[in-house]
Amino acid sequence: MKQYERSSRFLMQATLGADYNLIRQVQEVGAENWLEQELQHQAEPSLFESKTNQIWQQFRQKLVSTYGEHAINGEGNNPALPYKWYFRMAWWDHTLQSNSGLLRQRVAQALSEILVISDNSLLELNSVGMASYYDLLYKHAFGNFADLLYDVSFHPCMGIYLSHMNNRKADPAKHIHPDENYAREIMQLFSIGLFELNPDGTRKQNSRGEDIPTYDNVDIRAMARVFTGLKANSYQYEWQTSFWQPSFNGHDVGFNDGVDKSYKVVPFVNMVKPMTADENYHDREPKRLLNGHINLPGNQSCEQEIRSVTRSLVSHPSAAPFIATKLINQLVTSNPSKAYVKAVADKFGTQGDLRAAIKEILLYPLNNPASDANFASHDDGVQSQKLKSPALRTTQILRAFNAHNNSGKLWFIGDDIKELTQQLPMSSPSVFNFYKPDFTPHGEIEDLGLVAPEFELHTSATSISYTNMMYFWFFGGFYPAVSTVINRSPTMQNVPELNPNVLKKNQQDSLKLNFSKEIQMAKDGQHDDLIKRMSLILTGKHKLDIHEQIKSSFQQFKNNPEWVVQTIAFMLTISPEFTVQEA
Template sequence: MNVEGWIEHQTSLPATSHHQLFRTPFPGQAQRNHKNAWYQIALYSDDQFRQRAAYALSQILVVSRAHKKLSSRSEALTIYYDILVNNAFGNYRELLEKTALHPVMGTYLSMNGSKKADLKLNSFPDENFAREVMQLFTIGLYELNQDGSMRQKDGAPIPTYTQSDIEEVARALTGWRHDDWAFTKPMINLSQYHDTGSKEVLGFHIPAGQTPYQDLSSVLDILFNHSNTAPFVSRLLIQRLVTSNPSPEYVERVADVFDDDGHGIRGNLKAIFRAIILDQDAQNGSGTKIKEPIIVATHFHRAFDAQLSSERISDANRIMVNVHQEPVGSPSVFNFYSPNYQPVGPLSDFNMVAPETEILTWASYVDLINYLSSYVGYRPSYDLSLPLSDLQEVAYDSNKLLNLIDARLFGGTMSEQLRTSIIDGLNLQPKDATATTRIYHAVTISLASDEFFIQD
C-alpha cells in the first residue's frame, strides 16, 4: 500500500474513543485516568493517523491538567480529547466551536462564568479566552502572507488585533457556564449574564440583541475566515507532523488547501492533513524535526511490539513521569514548547527553530534513555513487556543483532558510523556477557543516538 492509499484507509477508520476505554473497568484496584487511555490507544489503536492528528491539534487547542480545577477531572479531560479525535478529519470551524463550548476549555481559559460588565461591582468580562482564541487558535499575533511569512509596514510587523478587539470578543463571549460539576457536558448559556450590545471585532460589526450562541458564532466566523488563519494553523500542523522548519512554499500549499479543499470547503482537516503528508517536501525527505519525549516513548514501544500484561495499561503515569511529558499536561496554554524556539548554536545562527528541544534537557534526555532501556535490561514488572526472543537468538552475532535493531528503530536507515560505534562497544563486552547484556548495550546506544531522535 502506498502512502496515499494508507491515508485513505486510515481516514476511513472509525475513531477509537478515549472516553470509552477510560470507562472500561480495570482489573484489580488500578485507578482510571486519561493518561492510561491515551497511552494504550497510542500503541494499539488501528486509527493511528487520526490519533496523531488529534495529538497535533491538542498542541494548538491547548488545555491542561496543570490547572487546579482540572487536575482531578480525568473524565472531563478524556471527553475533551475525544472532541479532537472525533473531529480530527472534520472541519476546523466546527472544532473551534466544540472545544470553545467544552467546560474544560471554559475553565482552563476562564470563559466559564464570564459575565457582562457590572460597573457598580467594578466587574468586567474575562479576557483570557478572547485573547488566546485569536493569538493561539486562529490568527496569531501578526499579519501573515499566505506562505506564513510576516507582513510588515515601515519595517515593523503588523499586529492582527488590538486590546479593543480583545475586549469586544470578551463581551461577545459572556453568559456561558458549566452544566455539570464533572465538566462532562457542553457549557450552557445564561442570557441574563450576556452582553447584548453591539460589538466591533477586527473591523466587523456584530449587531446588538444576539443570543450568547449567535455572538459566539459571529466571533468564530470572523476568526475562522480571517486571512491569517490558514497559514498560521497550517504551519503549526506541519511542525507537529513533518518538519520544524517548513519552507514558505510548503506552508502556502497547505494553506491553500485550508482555504479551499478543491470542493469549495474551507477548513477541511482531512484534506489539510492529507496535503501535509503528501506534499513534495514531506515525501522527498527535505524536512526534519526532533521527536518530543512522549513520541520517542511510543515509537520505542511500538517498534518492539510491546505486549500488555493484562487488558489495560495502568501505569502510564509512571511512563510519563519518566519521559517528562504528559499529553494534556503542558505547563501553560502555550503548549510544552514554543513553535519558534531556537536553541543556541548552529540552528539559531541559521535562523532555524527546533521547538521540541525546549523541553529535551540533558537531565530529561538521560532519564528518558535510562527508562526505556530498562525494558530491555532488568525488565521490571511494568504493564508492558518487550518480546525479545528474535534478538536473543542473534545476540552473539553483532551484525545480525544490529540488522534487527536497525529495522525496528530506524527503518533500515541506521548510519554506518552509528553501526560501527555500537559494534565496537559490543566487541568490548566480556566474553561471558549474557545475551541480555549485549542487547541492552546495543539498544541503549541506539536510543541515545541523535539518529533515533531525529524524524526525517
C-alpha cells in the same frame, strides 16, 4: 530492507509508532494508499471518555469493597474522584494497543499541543472530562477546524482552564467585567496568531517595515463579550455537602445563587456535556473587531455569536498559514519552507479542512511518498528535521516492539515518565504548551536562523534523565509503571497515590517488550542484519554511521542474545539518528 526506509520515516510522521510489520505493510500497499485508508477511519463516539470512565469505576468499586462506603462519603476528602491518572491510563492503553485509526490518533495528539488544556490545573480532578475533551480532538482530526474550535469553546474543560465558564456581561456598577483569558488565547494560540501572515506563513509588514499585529486590546475586550453567559450544563457531586453548603445540593446553580464563582468548577461541574448559555448574562450588544473582519449585529444568542466568531476566525487570512505551520511543526519539521506552508494553507482553506491539510502535509510536494525528494526542506537547502518530543520518542519505542503485559491492560500512571522527561500528553505547564514555537538553542541552529521548539525540553537535566530512562528500561526491565489494582495498605486509601516501585513488582501488570524476532536473530549470529532491522524500525535508516560502534559495544558478551538486543536498543534510542526526525 533499504527500500523500506521511506515507509519507516513516513510512519514516524503519520503515527505514534510503528513496528516492522506495519512498515512492511505500508511498503507493500504504498504510503498514499495507506494514508487514504486511514483518512476514511471513523471515530468511535466517546472513545476516551468511555474508557476513562470504565477504568475509574473499576478502581472506585475496588475502593468501596476494600474500605467500605466511608472511603467515599467521609468528610474532608474523596479518594474516589476521577483523578488525572485515569485518563492517562486510558490514553496509553489505546495508544499502545489499538492498530486502527493510527493517523487519527497521531493528529489528535498533535491538536492537543495546539488547542491546549492541561491536568496541571483544577482539571486534574476530573479525568473523565479531560477524556471527553480529547474525544473532540479525535473526532474532528479529519474534519472542519471551525467546527472543532466551536466545540472546544463550549467544552467545560476549556471553560475552566481558560476561565470563560461563568463569564458575565459587564456590570460597571458592580465592578464586573468579562474575563478576557479565553478571548485572548482563541486568537493568539488557537487561530490567527499574534501577527498578520502572508499565505506562505511569512509576516506581513506595513509601509514602515514593521510586523502588523492581528489584534489589539480593544479586540480582546470585544471578543471577551462574545463569551459571556456561559455556564456548566449541570452541577453534580456524590457528596452530601456540595459547595460545603447542603442547601445547594440538588438545587439549580446559576449566576445569582450566592455561591462564589471559584466554587463552580471541578469537581462540582458536569465535565462531559457542553456548556450552556444564560442569555440574561450574555452581552447582546453589537460587536466589531479585527478591523471589521468580525461584525456581530447584536441581539444574537451566545451560541449564534460563538458560531459566527469561530467561523470568522478560521476564515481570517492569517488562520490558514498559522494553523498549517503548527501542524507541519507537529508532524514533520520545525522549519518548513514557504512553499510547503502555502501548499498546506491552501488545502486548509477558509473553512479549515483538516483532512486535506493533513494529506498535503504528509504527501507534499509530489504526492509521491516513495520519492526520495526532501519534500519538507528549508528554502536554503537545510535538511528538514525536528527533534522528537519525549512523548513521541516514548510512544514510538513502546509501539515498535509491541509493549504488553499479562493483564492485557496497559494502564500507565505516567508519573515516572513525566518525572524523567518533563512531558506527558495533556499535561503541559501552561496553555503555551511544553515549548515555545520560536524557541531555538544557542549555537548552529540559531546561527542558521532556524527554530527547534522541542529543544526547550532538552536540557542538561532531561537529556541525562532520558538516557537513564532508556538504561532503566532495557537493562533493568524498569518499564513504565502500570496499575490495575488498588493499594491495599490501610494507610493509603487514596487510589491515585500509587508508588511506581510498588507497582513494578506486580508481575501481571509488569510491562514487557516483544524482542522474540530480534533475540532469535542474535542467537543465529545475524548481528549486522539485527542492527539494520532495529535501526530501520527506530530511525528510518537501515545502515547508520554508528553501525560499527553499536556492533563493537556488545562483542564481549555476544553469546548472550538478550544482552545483545538490549544493547542495540539502548544505543539506538539514545542516538541522534533516533531522537531527531528526518523527512
